[in-house]
Amino acid sequence: MSKVLVTGAAGFIGSHLVDRLLVEGHEVVGVDSFTGYYARNIKRRNLSRALVHKRFRLVEGDLCRMQLRAICEGVDRIAHLAGEPGVRSSWGEPFEIYLERNVYATQRLLEAVSASGTRRFVYASSSSVYGPDGGGPVAEDATRRPASPYGLSKLAAEELIDLYGRERGVPATVLRYFTVYGPRQRPEMAISRFISLASRGEAVEVFGDGTQMREMTYVSDVVDATVAALEARPGDRPRVYNVGGGSRTTVGNLVELVGEALGERPEVRYETRVPGDVHSTWADLRRAARELGYEPRVSLEEGVGAQIRWALAERRAPSLA
Numbered sequence: 337m338s339k340v341l342v343t344g345a346a347g348f349i350g351s352h353l354v355d356r357l358l359v360e361g362h363e364v365v366g367v368d369s370f371t372g373y374y375a376r377n378i379k380r381r382n383l384s385r386a387l388v389h390k391r392f393r394l395v396e397g398d399l400c401r402m403q404l405r406a407i408c409e410g411v412d413r414i415a416h417l418a419g420e421p422g423v424r425s426s427w428g429e430p431f432e433i434y435l436e437r438n439v440y441a442t443q444r445l446l447e448a449v450s451a452s453g454t455r456r457f458v459y460a461s462s463s464s465v466y467g468p469d470g471g472g473p474v475a476e477d478a479t480r481r482p483a484s485p486y487g488l489s490k491l492a493a494e495e496l497i498d499l500y501g502r503e504r505g506v507p508a509t510v511l512r513y514f515t516v517y518g519p520r521q522r523p524e525m526a527i528s529r530f531i532s533l534a535s536r537g538e539a540v541e542v543f544g545d546g547t548q549m550r551e552m553t554y555v556s557d558v559v560d561a562t563v564a565a566l567e568a569r570p571g572d573r574p575r576v577y578n579v580g581g582g583s584r585t586t587v588g589n590l591v592e593l594v595g596e597a598l599g600e601r602p603e604v605r606y607e608t609r610v611p612g613d614v615h616s617t618w619a620d621l622r623r624a625a626r627e628l629g630y631e632p633r634v635s636l637e638e639g640v641g642a643q644i645r646w647a648l649a650e651r652r653a654p655s656l657a
């Protein structure tokens with residue numbers, strides 16, 4: 337058993353990671369500031385299983401303000417998932433929030449980690465650091481040319497991690513997640529919105545013409561890769577891995593999949609393409625397979641089915657009614 341710190345513990349992916357680490361027998365400290373990106377009650381609910389577990393402790397606080405040295409003391413491994421997500425909202429004024437929550441928060445945490453005995457630091461980065469691909473699978477050493485301020489903030493955090501790895505010996509790994517879905521998916525993400533609207537018989541909003549291709553990664557696969565990275569032996573320098581789901585689909589096809597699973601034929605309303613939304617994402621997973629033993633297990637059909645079952649059950653749950 338080891339002591340693991342998970343930042344962003346109340347979020348979509350963070351809460352699944354916490355649940356898995358508890359099942360595997362670890363002691364887990366979760367940090368989250370419950371930002372207003374989406375509702376606090378959804379995040380509390382994400383943690384409902386963990387909050388009653390005796391090996392879990394939640395520290396509510398902002399990484400940009402709290403005393404981090406004390407939090408990192410005695411922690412063996414850190415999974416840093418806290419951050420401000422979302423390509424669409426990262427343009428304009430709100431970029432300040434992205435700088436703070438994605439860049440400054442990471443730098444503060446790295447300072448604390450470099451002064452502690454933490455054995456492993458894993459960062460949740462994003463496929464958004466690549467920008468447009470050339471129409472084929474993208475390997476980790478491909479050019480990084482983010483198409484959105486969000487992608488740029490994640491890339492800046494990666495660079496900080498590389499710097500603290502080289503100069504201050506932080507034993508870090510960077511994981512670039514590709515569109516993650518499954519139960520607890522953030523409410524503004526595509527599949528969440530499609531389920532919510534189509535199941536009420538309302539028109540589904542698609543940004544762009546629906547031909548964008550996405551590499552889709554089921555959340556338990558992302559958790560597998562993150563746990564593997566937390567357990568792997570540190571290299572001399574921070575190492576980067578793509579974490580994809582091995583399935584690609586167009587956004588238009590996703591609407592159809594959701595509709596079929598719900599027994600509905602949703603009307604689609606096409607909206608202007610979101611600036612920074614790339615046409616295609618495609619992960620080359622060979623490095624993650626070779627070095628982390630990572631292999632995605634959940635097919636798109638299984639995963640979408642699981643998310644729909646979860647979403648419908650949540651809607652029936654009394655506390656969210």
Ligand SMILES: NC(=O)c1ccc[n+]([C@@H]2O[C@H](COP(=O)([O-])OP(=O)(O)OC[C@H]3O[C@@H](n4cnc5c(N)ncnc54)[C@H](O)[C@@H]3O)[C@@H](O)[C@H]2O)c1
Pocket residue numbers: 343344345346347348349350367368369370371373379397398399400416417418419420421436437441460461462463512513514515516517522
């Ligand atoms: N969901 C995806 O498809 C996806 C894809 C690529 C990368 N990522 C990355 O994975 C991570 C988790 O994403 P998610 O989808 O679970 O998002 P999420 O918004 O559900 O979770 C992030 C959590 O971090 C917390 N947080 C933000 N800033 C904080 C701060 N300064 N101090 C403490 N807590 C803070 C938020 O309250 C939230 O609960 C993010 O870093 C995101 O950039 C997600």
